Amino acid sequence: MQEKYVAGVDVGSTTAKAIILDMDRNIVGKSLQNVSPKVAEDAETAFLKACQDAGIDREKVVLITGTGYGRLKVRFGQLIVTEISCHAKGAQFIFPKTRLTLDIGGQDTKAIRLGENGEIIDFSMNDKCSAGTGRFLDVCADALGFSVSDLGPISEKSRRPVKITSTCTVFAETEVSNQLARGRKPEDIVNGLHYSIAERSISLMRRVGIVDEITFTGGVSRNTGMVRALEDKLGRKINVSPLSQWFGAIGAALFALEELEKGSDPKFMPMEVKQ
Template sequence: MSETKSEEFYVAGVDVGSTTAKAVILNSKLEVIGKSLQEVTPKVAEDAETSFVKACKDARIDREKIVLVAGTGYGRLKIRFGKLIVTEISCHAKGSQHIFPNTRLTLDIGGQDTKAIRLGPNGEIVDFSMNDKCSAGTGRFLDVCAEALGYTVDDLGSLSQKSTNPIRITSTCTVFAETEVSNQLARGKKTEDIVNGIHDSIAQRSLSLARRVGIESEVTFTGGVSRNIGMVKSLEKALGQKINVSPLSQWFGAIGAAMFAVEEITKGSDPMFKQLEVVSE
């Protein structure tokens, strides 16, 4: 086991989700100094490895300098080089409070599911609810609707901001929603109004999840869908309050995993820390 200087160390968090793999490198000041993002392929283990290597390159450090790697996400058991495995619910909560310390509710809209996580003042998870039975209200829902409209999902945020009369999307199934979107286009409805309606529909589903656990005063939005300004605005309208969004929001799961790695290597140290052998769950 290699020795590490107490005044400086590096940890990594790798989040392999249903559609993307994210990795971050944190330094001893708990700053994100490197990150990566890529699509997930059928070769999940390779995707995890590649994302980690890219994050190390972005941080300009050798992977051998990483004291501990923590993994999370749907593909966390495929992160074979990681020594610590943590659930994505715990990691999104941890990442949210690391960037926004007063977070009391985390809304994570990912590729295949949506989570509402209520947090206590010390970061403990008080309650959570998730929609993982159907892709309605998730990133996949947006992908399908964007394709039906002839756009990419990255176009939807700015497009929705041109809307003046959002169209109500009533379908709760992704397949039926695609048909509904096509029908609205055929009726001559404006594309931007349809997109705004799609965002509002997803926001209402997220609101239902949030109500199950309890809406709090400070809400943080995580996951890839948080990059969509239209979704941010629709969520704020549904919740009736401003929400926290960061340029790093898509990496909050990976950041949370890295923070768990920090806790693991500093466990029982005052102020020195040691590298631990942590068995994956």
């Protein structure tokens, strides 16, 4: 039998991620690429880098699914699925018992309830306001002069988290500056930010029902401080994985694989593809 692969390309607002799967559902290649105004090129670069990582020719990849906000820019792909479906699928692939996923993304935070077979029972996303999204953390990290990856370790030193009340990401920046000016410790402010986002995320999770197991996906899940704040507020453990940034892309690749296995016409092909 000929060597065949599928790919998932998840084009978000700040990064593009790609995953290559073989026909036995093994992850054989992955990549991460910053997104510039040239989204289509970045998507393709991410895909090619993943092929390179897998050590295969791009021609071997027979079906590609695009997902994420820039999913329509994955012009070299054949399928388009929203990142909501993909994240859920990816999370359940890594943690099969997942019944609830939380994805804190750059502009969106989403909570997705899943059934046993990976079907989405319900999902909920943040409203017209960016409070509680990953961008909130970026902006505040900036105001404090940290990089986002520092936030986890820094918050560990916190003894008395500061209460952050701002509901506006941009105004939160002022609040952070004011707290600093008042002499509050950076670690307490960072920890306060984590709790504030955890609170908002849990509110979203409640809309779909909080059930075990919970898997935390997306880039922010690498932030150990954020994980701790969520676990503390939820009173239970949550799954995190070093692959969490790629869950969307993994899910996308799995959709491609299933389509191949079905041998049928792509079912998840929204109209944009036809245009």
